[in-house]
Structures are given as structure tokens and as C-alpha cells.
Amino acid sequence: MSTLKPVNQKAWLLVIPVVLCVAFSAILPLMTIVNYSVQDIISPERRVFVGTEWFRTVLRDGELHDALLRQLGFSLAVLAVEIPLGILLALSMPAKGWKASAVLVVIALSLLIPWNVVGTIWQIFGRTDIGLLGAALAGLGFDYNYTGSAVDAWVTVLVMDVWHWTPLVALLCYAGLRAIPDAYYQAAQIDGASRLAVFRYIQLPKLRGVLMIAVLLRFMDSFMIYTEPFVLTGGGPGNATTFLSQYLTQKAVGQFDLGPAAAFSIVYFLIILLMCFVLYNWMQRAGTAGSAGSEDMPHA
Amino acid sequence: MARIDLDLSHSYRPDPQSDEDYALLPLKFTFEDGGAYALLGPSGCGKTTLLNCISGLLRPSHGTIAFDGRDVTAATPQARNIAQVFQFPVIYDTMTVGENLAFPLRNRGVAPAQVRQRVGRVAEMLDLSASLDRRASGLAADAKQKISLGRGLVRQDVSAILFDEPLTVIDPHLKWQLRRKLKEIHHEFRLTLIYVTHDQTEALTFAEQVLVMSRGKAVQVGSADALFERPAHTFVGNFIGSPGMNFLDAQWRDGAIEIAGRRYMPELAAPAAVALGAAGGFKVGVRPEYLRLAAGNDPQALPARVERAQDIGTYWLVTATVQDAGGAPALVRARLGNEAAGLAPGQTVWLSVFNRHTCYYVNEELVA
Numbered sequence: 115m116s117t118l119k120p121v122n123q124k125a126w127l128l129v130i131p132v133v134l135c136v137a138f139s140a141i142l143p144l145m146t147i148v149n150y151s152v153q154d155i156i157s158p159e160r161r162v163f164v165g166t167e168w169f170r171t172v173l174r175d176g177e178l179h180d181a182l183l184r185q186l187g188f189s190l191a192v193l194a195v196e197i198p199l200g201i202l203l204a205l206s207m208p209a210k211g212w213k214a215s216a217v218l219v220v221i222a223l224s225l226l227i228p229w230n231v232v233g234t235i236w237q238i239f240g241r242t243d244i245g246l247l248g249a250a251l252a253g254l255g256f257d258y259n260y261t262g263s264a265v266d267a268w269v270t271v272l273v274m275d276v277w278h279w280t281p282l283v284a285l286l287c288y289a290g291l292r293a294i295p296d297a298y299y300q301a302a303q304i305d306g307a308s309r310l311a312v313f314r315y316i317q318l319p320k321l322r323g324v325l326m327i328a329v330l331l332r333f334m335d336s337f338m339i340y341t342e343p344f345v346l347t348g349g350g351p352g353n354a355t356t357f358l359s360q361y362l363t364q365k366a367v368g369q370f371d372l373g374p375a376a377a378f379s380i381v382y383f384l385i386i387l388l389m390c391f392v393l394y395n396w397m398q399r400a401g402t403a404g405s406a407g408s409e410d411m412p413h414a
Numbered sequence: 415m416a417r418i419d420l421d422l423s424h425s426y427r428p429d430p431q432s433d434e435d436y437a438l439l440p441l442k443f444t445f446e447d448g449g450a451y452a453l454l455g456p457s458g459c460g461k462t463t464l465l466n467c468i469s470g471l472l473r474p475s476h477g478t479i480a481f482d483g484r485d486v487t488a489a490t491p492q493a494r495n496i497a498q499v500f501q502f503p504v505i506y507d508t509m510t511v512g513e514n515l516a517f518p519l520r521n522r523g524v525a526p527a528q529v530r531q532r533v534g535r536v537a538e539m540l541d542l543s544a545s546l547d548r549r550a551s552g553l554a555a556d557a558k559q560k561i562s563l564g565r566g567l568v569r570q571d572v573s574a575i576l577f578d579e580p581l582t583v584i585d586p587h588l589k590w591q592l593r594r595k596l597k598e599i600h601h602e603f604r605l606t607l608i609y610v611t612h613d614q615t616e617a618l619t620f621a622e623q624v625l626v627m628s629r630g631k632a633v634q635v636g637s638a639d640a641l642f643e644r645p646a647h648t649f650v651g652n653f654i655g656s657p658g659m660n661f662l663d664a665q666w667r668d669g670a671i672e673i674a675g676r677r678y679m680p681e682l683a684a685p686a687a688v689a690l691g692a693a694g695g696f697k698v699g700v701r702p703e704y705l706r707l708a709a710g711n712d713p714q715a716l717p718a719r720v721e722r723a724q725d726i727g728t729y730w731l732v733t734a735t736v737q738d739a740g741g742a743p744a745l746v747r748a749r750l751g752n753e754a755a756g757l758a759p760g761q762t763v764w765l766s767v768f769n770r771h772t773c774y775y776v777n778e779e780l781v782a
Contacts, residue, residue, distance in 0.1 A: 303491050306521040308521065319507045319508045
């Protein structure tokens with residue numbers, strides 16, 4: 115009865131493998147968490163449906179609020195340090211020749227080291243008796259002790275993350291910079307642009323795409339940080355470096371509070387999703403609305 | 415505005431040995447203050463290299479550049495106060511059209527009132543007034559190129575404005591309009607303009623003087639008329655004109671010119687006859703426009719076999735071959751009127767080759 119050509123629905127079959135893969139890798143595990151989050155499972159035979167009770171418990175948990183704030187502070191600090199530092203590094207890297215290759219290899223080294231090894235490296239590095247950093251700081255008269263002082267521990271975890279991940283930002287920016295055609299720099303030279311103006315009006319706008327990727331990656335990764343601080347400080351001293359995933363692990367594995375832990379996992383997941391959504395939209399707009407109609411227009 | 419004296423050569427290799435190693439062979443040339451020049455040549459002939467040497471984006475490996483007698487070889491583009499427009503549009507994405515145009519002025523600390531006035535003026539010239547407040551990144555390629563052009567024109571005190579094939583991305587109708595605009599600007603402000611192109615129409619209509627380049631070498635400088643009438647080199651004869659000049663291999667034998675076994679006695683000035691006599695073998699060059707059909711019994715006409723006759727609208731393009739006893743047949747093209755309408759392939763035509771427009775080349779160089 116329809117005049118349209120009948121649509122061939124067989125293409126759906128091709129989607130099935132992907133659906134199955136995603137189901138087993140993401141959706142089914144997530145459903146297990148959902149299952150735990152709404153029930154009190156005492157033993158495999160005995161389970162009680164508790165509705166939103168675990169969620170309410172988790173949202174009223176003061177320790178969790180502290181961990182969340184700590185986590186937000188840490189992630190923002192990571193972005194505030196690693197993004198500008200990465201751009202600076204990329205700008206100062208040689209553009210071609212053997213030096214460029216050498217610098218690329220050297221700078222990528224820290225990215226190849228497994229997380230727990232990074233933690234171990236810094237644990238030793240920061241020790242005041244045998245660690246280069248710790249001993250040097252102690253020798254210079256600083257009262258440095260990352261196992262005792264909350265500030266020292268927090269700063270050490272931050273510096274460790276910066277050391278581990280700034281090269282990623284730098285590499286992304288480096289790729290972005292190399293993609294800018296020479297004509298832009300030549301035109302800027304002809305137009306008499308200063309080094310700062312070249313950065314502000316050519317390099318930074320052209321880096322928008324890679325910076326967006328860098329910010330999202332570093333935000334997500336730092337928001338889920340677990341292994342490195344676990345190895346380095348174990349979340350201490352006190353709760354100074356207990357970030358969200360660490361707190362979650364304590365709840366789930368340490369205290370075996372599977373219900374609240376599952377509820378919290380879901381909340382955690384939603385927070386990351388929301389933050390990424392907000393960041394992505396904000397950066398999209400920042401790039402395209404930019405300086406349009408700024409106050410110092412050259413004409414009336 | 416400045417007079418620009420060049421005495422330079424450039425090689426991208428650190429240790430140039432032969433001529434092939436040079437992107438730009440030794441060149442001595444003066445761009446007079448307020449002149450409109452074109453650098454014309456095929457792709458890869460060194461036009462852009464020469465332009466970048468003038469603007470200061472590239473430092474020539476040998477020789478010097480002087481502006482008004484002042485040596486600027488080591489000076490930056492800023493110090494030379496040069497404006498340059500590139501082949502592909504360069505715009506600052508985050509700025510509006512107006513801010514783009516104002517950028518070169520602001521970087522030099524020009525007063526806001528004056529910036530506003532100049533930007534308004536240039537925008538009006540290029541029909542950009544309506545989009546001054548728009549973001550430059552969203553515009554079409556030709557509008558972007560107009561912005562690039564505008565940035566080149568916005569400063570009034572520049573030594574020279576250099577154009578590197580600026581109209582490549584512009585569509586033909588607008589191209590013609592913009593070229594006329596540039597000419598108007600030149601007449602109004604008498605700026606020194608140097609225009610790089612591989613399009614002869616563009617070069618010949620824009621410039622007062624055209625510098626024809628081939629393989630890193632400047633082969634001829636002259637007005638459009640000179641390049642057409644008296645090409646100094648067979649390359650120029652071939653490159654300028656559509657189709658290019660015809661060249662016939664000839665010999666000097668017993669006081670006459672011999673082409674494909676036939677003898678001709680055109681009127682020649684005495685020194686030219688001496689030069690041709692000394693050379694022995696040479697080439698006779700004649701533009702398709704100056705070939706005429708002759709009567710079959712004309713002893714001064716050249717017999718040729720018609721390959722095809724095409725109606726190109728306003729004229730007929732006749733392609734014919736001249737049979738040489740020894741060598742390969744030479745191809746000759748003639749631009750003829752309606753008298754060519756009856757010509758059929760295979761037919762023999764008689765072409766009068768020798769007239770006051772005929773040129774003679776020894777070793778590819780013009781001698782008469």
C-alpha cells in the first residue's frame with residue numbers, strides 16, 4: 115500500500131555483535147551494580163528489596179561528601195597545572211629533525227609506566243632517608259614528610275599525576291601545533307603580530323580541538339584516580355588523599371557494604387557523565403562564541 | 415613606499431654546486447617606487463621564493479636586498495614594513511572580519527580612531543562593510559581571501575604590497591572585479607605592487623612591467639606588448655600567448671634562410687643577417703596571430719599540411735605540419751579568420767611566415 119520502497123531491515127543483524135559486546139562489557143556489569151544498589155543481600159538465598167535506602171544513606175554520608183570535595187579539588191588542580199604546562203611544553207619542543215624525535219620519545223616515557231609502578235617510584239622518590247626528592251628537600255631544610263603531613267601528601271600526589279600525565283597533554287598539543295600551516299605564521303609575521311598575539315590568535319584557536327580532548331581525558335582519568343595514591347599514601351595521612359574511588363573501594367571491599375557501595379558507584383558514574391557533558395558543551399561554546407562582539411571593536 | 419633593489423640568488427641547499435641546486439639563480443633587478451609588477455612563470459620556477467626574499471620571510475643565501483638604497487637583507491618583514499597576501503586565505507578564526515582587518519594596524523599601535531577609519535575604507539573597497547561584525551571563520555573561501563587581501567591593503571605606509579597568486583581561490587567573475595580594484599588602488603595611491611601569478615592574462619592586465627621567470631631565472635622583463643611582440647627567449651614566446659609562438663628550425667645558406675628545404679629571402683637588417691649567418695642553425699619564431707594564408711605560387715610562403723581546423727568562436731585555429739626532409743615534422747598553429755573555414759585535413763596550405771613581427775632566435779635567445 116505504501117509507495118515507498120520496502121526498507122530492508124537485515125542491516126540490524128550487523129549491529130548484533132556490537133550490542134552483545136557492549137552488553138557483556140558494560141551493560142550487564144552495570145545491571146549487577148543496580149541489582150546490589152536496591153537490595154540488601156545478606157546471603158545468596160536471603161535478599162531484601164530496600165528501594166532507595168542505600169542511595170539515601172550514601173547521599174547523607176559526610177565522609178563521602180568530604181571525599182567528593184577532595185576529588186573535585188584534585189581534578190581541578192590537575193587540569194589547572196597539566197593543561198597550561200602541557201601547552202608550554204608543546205610550544206617549546208623542536209618542530210623537526212632528530213631532536214624532535216628524541217624529545218618525543220623522552221617525553222612519552224612516563225606514559226608507558228604502569229600506574230602501580232608510578233606509585234612505587236614516587237613512594238621511594240619521596241622518602242627522606244633514601245629517596246632523591248625527599249632527601250634533597252630534607253637536606254635543604256624543608257620539613258617534608260608525605261606520610262605524616264596532609265599537605266605534603268596531597269601535593270606529592272598532585273606532582274606525581276602531573277609528572278605521569280602532562281606528557282599526554284603535551285603530545286596532543288604538539289600534534290595540534292604541527293597541523294597549523296606555515297602560511298599562518300608567515301601572515302602573522304607580515305601583520306607584525308607579537309609572540310603573544312601569535313599564541314592568542316593562531317595557536318590557541320587552532321588547538322581548541324585537541325585541548326578539548328586533553329581536558330576531557332585528564333578530567334575523567336583524574337576523577338577516577340585510584341592506584342597511584344593507593345600505592346603512595348594509601349589514602350592517608352588520615353583521609354587527606356582518600357579520593358572517591360579509594361573511598362568506594364574501602365566501602366565495598368574493606369567493610370563489605372555492598373549495597374551502599376553499589377549505590378555510590380551509580381552516583382559516581384552519573385557525576386562523571388554530567389561533568390563531561392558540562393565540560394564538553396562549555397568548551398564547544400568557548401571556541402565558537404569566543405571573542406565575537408568584544409568590547410574593543412575597531413569600528414562603530 | 416620604496417624602490418627595491420635586488421642583487422641576489424637563493425638555494426635551499428647549504429652548499430649549492432650547479433645551477434640545479436638554486437631555487438633562484440643570480441638576479442639583479444630594480445622595482446621602481448610606485449610601479450606595478452608581475453612575476454610570471456610556471457609552477458616551481460622560483461616566483462614565490464623571490465617574493466619571500468623581498469618580504470623578508472626568507473633570507474637569500476647569497477646577495478643583498480635594498481629598500482631605497484638601505485640594505486635590508488637581514489631585516490624582518492616588520493622592519494621592512496611589507497604587506498603580503500598569500501595564495502590561500504589566512505584569517506584569524508576567533509576574530510570578526512573587522513578585527514581581522516584591524517589586526518596589522520593594532521599590532522603597530524595605530525590610534526583607534528585611525529584604525530576605524532582605515533578599516534572602514536578598506537571594507538568599503540572590498541565590499542565587506544556589511545559583514546564587519548561577523549566572525550571571520552564562518553565565511554566562504556572567497557570572502558576569506560578578501561579579508562586576507564584587506565589586511566594587505568589596510569596599512570598605507572607600507573614599502574610595497576606583495577601578492578602571491580591571491581586570486582587562485584576566487585571565482586572568475588569576482589577575480590576580474592578584484593583585479594580591477596587592485597588596479598584602481600594602485601592608481602590612487604601609487605604603491606609599489608608586486609604580483610605573483612602563473613596566469614598570463616592576470617599578469618598582463620595587472621602589471622606595467624612583467625618579469626617572466628623560468629627555472630629560477632628571470633628570462634625577460636617588459637611590458638605586455640614587448641613580451642608579446644619581441645619575446646627575448648623562446649620560453650617567453652611559448653609561455654605567453656594562447657597558443658604560444660611557433661618555432662621553425664632554419665639554416666642560413668648562401669645569403670638565404672632555408673626552412674624544410676625551401677629558400678626564403680625576407681628583408682633583414684644587416685646586423686641580424688650577420689648574426690644569423692654566423693650561427694648557421696637558428697629558429698624562426700612567429701606568433702599564430704601573425705601567420706596568414708598565401709597564394710600557392712608565392713615563393714616566400716611555407717607549405718604545410720593541415721591537421722585540423724577548429725572553430726574557436728571568434729577565430730579559426732588551424733594546426734598544420736611542416737614536412738622537413740630530414741627531421742621530424744614541425745607543428746605550426748595559426749589563428750585565422752573565416753578564410754580558414756574551407757580547410758580540410760590533409761590539404762596543403764601556404765602560410766606567409768615572414769613579416770615585421772617575425773623573430774629570430776639563436777640558442778633560444780632573440781637576435782632579431
